[in-house]
Amino acid sequence: MTSPIHVTSEIGKLKTVLLKRPGREIENFTPDMMPRLLFDDIPYLPIAQKEHDYFADTLRDNGVEVLYLEKLAAEALDAGGDKVRDDFLEQMLTESGYAAGAIHDALKEYLDSMNNQDMVNKIMEGIRKNEVDFVPTDLVSAAETEGYEFYMDPMPNLYFTRDPSASIGEGLSINHMTFPARQRESLFNEIVIKYHPRFANQGVHVWRDRNHDTRIEGGDELVLNDHVMAIGVSQRTSADAIQDIAKSLFKEGHFDTVIAIKIPHNHAMMHLDTVFTMINYDQFTVHPGILGEGGHIDTWTITPGQNGELNLDHRTDLKQVLKDALKLDDLDLIPTGNGDPIIAGREQWNDGSNTLAIAPGVVVTYNRNYVSNDLLRKHGLKVLEVISSELSRGRGGPRCMSCPIVREDI
Numbered sequence: 001m002t003s004p005i006h007v008t009s010e011i012g013k014l015k016t017v018l019l020k021r022p023g024r025e026i027e028n029f030t031p032d033m034m035p036r037l038l039f040d041d042i043p044y045l046p047i048a049q050k051e052h053d054y055f056a057d058t059l060r061d062n063g064v065e066v067l068y069l070e071k072l073a074a075e076a077l078d079a080g081g082d083k084v085r086d087d088f089l090e091q092m093l094t095e096s097g098y099a100a101g102a103i104h105d106a107l108k109e110y111l112d113s114m115n116n117q118d119m120v121n122k123i124m125e126g127i128r129k130n131e132v133d134f135v136p137t138d139l140v141s142a143a144e145t146e147g148y149e150f151y152m153d154p155m156p157n158l159y160f161t162r163d164p165s166a167s168i169g170e171g172l173s174i175n176h177m178t179f180p181a182r183q184r185e186s187l188f189n190e191i192v193i194k195y196h197p198r199f200a201n202q203g204v205h206v207w208r209d210r211n212h213d214t215r216i217e218g219g220d221e222l223v224l225n226d227h228v229m230a231i232g233v234s235q236r237t238s239a240d241a242i243q244d245i246a247k248s249l250f251k252e253g254h255f256d257t258v259i260a261i262k263i264p265h266n267h268a269m270m271h272l273d274t275v276f277t278m279i280n281y282d283q284f285t286v287h288p289g290i291l292g293e294g295g296h297i298d299t300w301t302i303t304p305g306q307n308g309e310l311n312l313d314h315r316t317d318l319k320q321v322l323k324d325a326l327k328l329d330d331l332d333l334i335p336t337g338n339g340d341p342i343i344a345g346r347e348q349w350n351d352g353s354n355t356l357a358i359a360p361g362v363v364v365t366y367n368r369n370y371v372s373n374d375l376l377r378k379h380g381l382k383v384l385e386v387i388s389s390e391l392s393r394g395r396g397g398p399r400c401m402s403c404p405i406v407r408e409d410i
């Protein structure tokens with residue numbers, strides 16, 4: 001049986017990808033909510049959708065099948081039936097802060113009046129207090145309804161499908177996300193894998209599910225080849241989660257090496273893929289801002305040890321570490337913004353390092369990062385530019401906006 005998920009590299013020809021078309025969730029908030037929702041601005045929805053459609057068309061024009069999370073989630077509920085829908089809704093309400101009580105009941109009734117697709121869209125968009133027909137009569141709900149506009153917050157980061165789950169080999173990780181603003185997102189991925197006919201009962205292996213306290217996000221999970229992964233130790237992914245997934249990858253899969261790479265813990269560089277991506281057999285983008293004195297950075301190469309334990313090798317020469325792990329004689333690390341500190345800082349902020357490889361040496365990037373794009377071309381890459389004025393306001397680029405489901409082997 002061939003698995004519906006198959007990703008053994010960052011660069012193999014992309015066959016199927018999961019996207020989320022931005023919906024009302026990306027404008028259903030005010031500036032004071034932005035830091036908590038991990039946004040730096042409020043995108044203009046019609047243009048963001050146009051840009052996203054352009055991105056999806058660019059992928060389709062290059063032979064990629066595009067799936068949409070919002071559609072798969074509704075289809076999974078259709079296939080699962082009443083009990084699955086009810087369990088999903090209860091879990092979503094619980095994780096939104098309403099395990100029981102009068103508001104729980106009112107929200108449940110409101111959402112229950114909708115078909116699966118409308119319900120999924122509504123949960124993603126967020127629920128304002130003024131749209132639910134509910135008059136509090138008990139102190140708990142009366143006190144809770146004062147002040148804040150939302151019962152359920154919007155999930156504006158959903159179009160960054162890279163993060164709540166990550167395809168690895170014939171399986172995936174369904175992630176426990178770091179910040180409350182994104183934690184509910186992976187519930188959608190969970191129902192898709194469990195109940196969508198395309199994935200359910202097809203032997204998809206879950207390396208690590210969302211029921212963990214330690215946190216990991218897909219922007220940090222890079223599949224370098226069929227036995228080596230790189231994982232960022234970052235603002236979003238903790239060292240203990242990396243140890244945990246390494247153990248399961250070694251025990252249950254064909255992986256034998258995980259390179260943990262420590263990057264600065266800040267909002268501009270929240271994931272490894274905002275500063276480092278693989279774009280060809282022997283070419284990577286790297287933001288110079290992550291490299292310290294003499295180009296050094298902390299890396300730990302993790303390999304299987306005795307009795308299910310892990311061996312660690314701490315080294316700071318990223319280039320040599322990658323050459324050794326990938327068995328390459330040479331390696332081309334291409335600096336974002338051509339290494340100019342102002343241009344690199346600016347283009348990294350708008351995801352100039354966040355390239356999506358759709359085949360070895362063929363990448364999709366934002367057009368606004370013209371210095372980095374020129375440099376990639378000079379290094380022999382084929383660069384497909386997509387438009388980016390509104391999409392980039394969410395702090396994610398083409399790699400963040402896509403979750404590969406199937407790639408050809410390299």
Ligand SMILES: NC(=[NH2+])NCCC[C@H](N)C(=O)O
Nearest residue numbers: 038160219271394395396400
């Ligand atoms: N893989 C990525 N780099 N994703 C970018 C996610 C951006 C999003 N606003 C967040 O902070 O979570």
